[in-house]
Amino acid sequence: VTPHDAEARAAEALASLGVDLPALGEAAASLARAFLAQLALARASLRVEVVEKATCPKFHCDNVRMRLVATLHGPGTEYV
Secondary structure, eight states: OOTTTHHHHHHHHHHHTTOOOHHHHHHHHHHHHHHHHHTTOSOOOOOOOOOSSOOHHHHHHSOOSOOOOOOOSSTTOOOO
16 A cells, blocks of 8 residues: 555455445554554555454564554454
């Protein structure tokens, strides 16, 4: 995503999951734009998924220098 296409890309990701929640797309786009601005990046990857089990093992085996994870509902949700 880029700051300019974040909202459209978030909406596409949600649509691929069969989720029709424009406010959620706007929130995801806002997080993506903030991430890009904070790190002075022109673009980043965006992944939106619904999970029903722990996905932490995925994060411990890849080689990503910086990551933003947002949990919006469920037992993994906390504000730090």
